[in-house]
Amino acid sequence: MNIQLSQKNKKLLGDDFLAEVNDILDNDIDDYLRIACIGLYNQGKSSLLNALVGDFNESTFKVSDRKETTNNQEYYFNDIIYIDTPGLNAEDSDDSAAIRAIKKSDLFIFVHKLSGGGLTAPEETILKKIYSIQCSSKDFLNRFIFVLSNIEGKDDAEIKRIESIYNQELRGLFHTSPFIVSVGTSSYIKAMRENKKILAQKSNYQILLDELSRKIYMYKENLHSTKQQHIRSKVNTLIEQLDSYINQLNEQLDSKKTIVEDFKNDLKKYTKLKNLNM
Numbered sequence: 001m002n003i004q005l006s007q008k009n010k011k012l013l014g015d016d017f018l019a020e021v022n023d024i025l026d027n028d029i030d031d032y033l034r035i036a037c038i039g040l041y042n043q044g045k046s047s048l049l050n051a052l053v054g055d056f057n058e059s060t061f062k063v064s065d066r067k068e069t070t071n072n073q074e075y076y077f078n079d080i081i082y083i084d085t086p087g088l089n090a091e092d093s094d095d096s097a098a099i100r101a102i103k104k105s106d107l108f109i110f111v112h113k114l115s116g117g118g119l120t121a122p123e124e125t126i127l128k129k130i131y132s133i134q135c136s137s138k139d140f141l142n143r144f145i146f147v148l149s150n151i152e153g154k155d156d157a158e159i160k161r162i163e164s165i166y167n168q169e170l171r172g173l174f175h176t177s178p179f180i181v182s183v184g185t186s187s188y189i190k191a192m193r194e195n196k197k198i199l200a201q202k203s204n205y206q207i208l209l210d211e212l213s214r215k216i217y218m219y220k221e222n223l224h225s226t227k228q229q230h231i232r233s234k235v236n237t238l239i240e241q242l243d244s245y246i247n248q249l250n251e252q253l254d255s256k257k258t259i260v261e262d263f264k265n266d267l268k269k270y271t272k273l274k275n276l277n278m
């Protein structure tokens with residue numbers, strides 16, 4: 001659906017506002033669960049999605065050490081739409097592609113390389129932005145899985161230390177503890193290809209898969225009503241914005257009316273003063 005406005009009316013409401021309205025209306029209420037993988041580039045997003053959709057040849061989502069993807073890539077698997085987003089903090093257009101994916105997604109996997117230390121400034125910015133987009137939902141962090149990737153070669157103590165720093169930083173931002181799991185995607189993919197059970201276990205993928213299944217199950221139970229509720233609350237926010245704009249216009253009109261009425265009264269006073277007996 002698209003709400004049509006004349007050129008003149010478009011100017012009155014502003015392009016940004018109208019883009020937001022159409023974004024929401026475009027967001028059809030279908031019954032597909034969407035999972036978006038987000039994070040800076042080269043953190044292991046595409047590899048992780050290949051692992052999740054069971055493509056151990058890694059040809060579904062493009063894996064590369066260089067930054068290549070600038071658009072979202074969607075893949076339908078087992079009743080779920082998986083969305084790979086371009087790495088954040090490149091050009092602005094990449095971030096806007098990620099934002100588009102975020103707006104239509106239900107669950108999020110945020111990928112960050114373990115060796116990258118704590119949250120970087122662009123990661124913080126995008127997380128706050130997602131929070132503001134999704135602020136209507138109380139269960140914001142329930143819809144996130146934070147993945148620390150590339151655990152290969154790190155000992156358990158080091159992994160725990162970095163998880164704890166990451167946890168503290170996220171708590172600082174959102175005031176609750178998120179679900180964090182450290183994984184080795186490359187070793188999981190190798191394990192699945194070569195049927196190596198111990199390697200698969202060491203990759204921690206089972207923990208990630210279990211948590212994801214849990215979240216999918218919880219979310220799917222009332223997917224339709226949750227989606228309706230999200231869209232309803234977004235539309236309500238837009239209506240509130242329009243109401244406050246109407247109030248502002250009324251105030252502007254009132255103050256203009258006062259000026260004109262004062263002028264009219266002055267004119268009347270003048271005619272009286274001069275005995276013009278109009």
Ligand SMILES: Nc1nc2c(ncn2[C@@H]2O[C@H](COP(=O)(O)OP(=O)(O)O)[C@@H](O)[C@H]2O)c(=O)[nH]1
Pocket residue numbers: 039040041042043044045046047048062063064065087149150151152183184185186187
């Ligand atoms: N050792 C290791 N390498 C990884 C892991 N995840 C991704 N990689 C490698 O990191 C590089 C970038 O991965 P990619 O999935 O394309 O990252 P994206 O840009 O975030 O999508 C590739 O060479 C992957 O093989 C991981 O968990 N462990």
Ligand SMILES: [Mg+2]
Pocket residue numbers: 042045046047062063064069084085
């Ligand atoms: Mg990628």
